[in-house]
Amino acid sequence: MSEPEEPDTWDENLPVPPAEGPMGNVKPYLSGPGSTYPASFPAPTPPPPKQPGLPPSEALPPPPLPPATGAYGLSPPAQPNPYVTQPYAGRPGGFGSPSGPWAPPVGPPPSHMGWAVTTAILCCMPLGVVSIVYAALVEQRWNRGDVHGAWDASRNAKLWAQWSAGSVVGSFIVLYLVSRTAALFQS
């Protein structure tokens, strides 16, 4: 039974003096003067929320923070706008209108669709097509209210467009060097 072990670690982490008894400091919450539980009854309730770190299952659901936007040239918002996590069909004001004194207007992340199409046409097409897919996912996820996923797709769209452009530039440089070396050996 793990019940007697929990209070030990509990007592170590907290500066409060340890309570006596096998239940540790859980005891005062469960077997106080008005409680109907016996002292040896297993605790039916979760421990009181005193620990600073919640379980990961409870730490995940809060609204997703948009990632750092410094790399995109935008000023990072001080706080996430709670309205942008909802589909904007339900917002009468639409995006861009100030939703409060504390929330700067936050628009959709850059989809890099121009870069994606450009690199798909001008550069390495397979990598550029992947960039188009991610650019389309930016718009789709944003329209569904998935802010975190939209930013994630935005980063990926940028990355794949850079790979598409860089691969073509690199292959041209390699081709040029190979042709020059071949001409050197022929002469």
Next chain:
Amino acid sequence: MTVVTSGSRSRAMLPVAAVGLGALALTSLLALVDPHEPGHYPSCPTVALTGFFCAGCGTLRAVNALTRLDLAGAWDMNPLFVLAAPFLVLAWFAWARRSWTGTPRRRAMPAWLAWGLLAVVLGFSVLRNVPALAPWLAP
């Protein structure tokens, strides 16, 4: 509204200016050195390796034709690029305006349009390799 300081504005405008100047330099190079003559530019790796035309084949020749205001010649080389070029220029101006004023993007593109672009690029690259459609789509 977003407060724009001069430092953040110049930092945001730097890639915009770099892309604009790079595109101008590349267009000037393509206007001066004709890609229609073989040997001026390296071949596209896709067509060199696989023998298939990709969606971008003929773009250099199309840009050269556009600098000579030869719209029909550009259309013969790469119709998709001729269609996309005005939107790319507009996207650059919108990017420049956003960077200058410091405002983020307001609207998201409709998802059907984004996926439609993907379908157009993929379909174009497939269709221009079909022999029956080659007179219209192949470079």
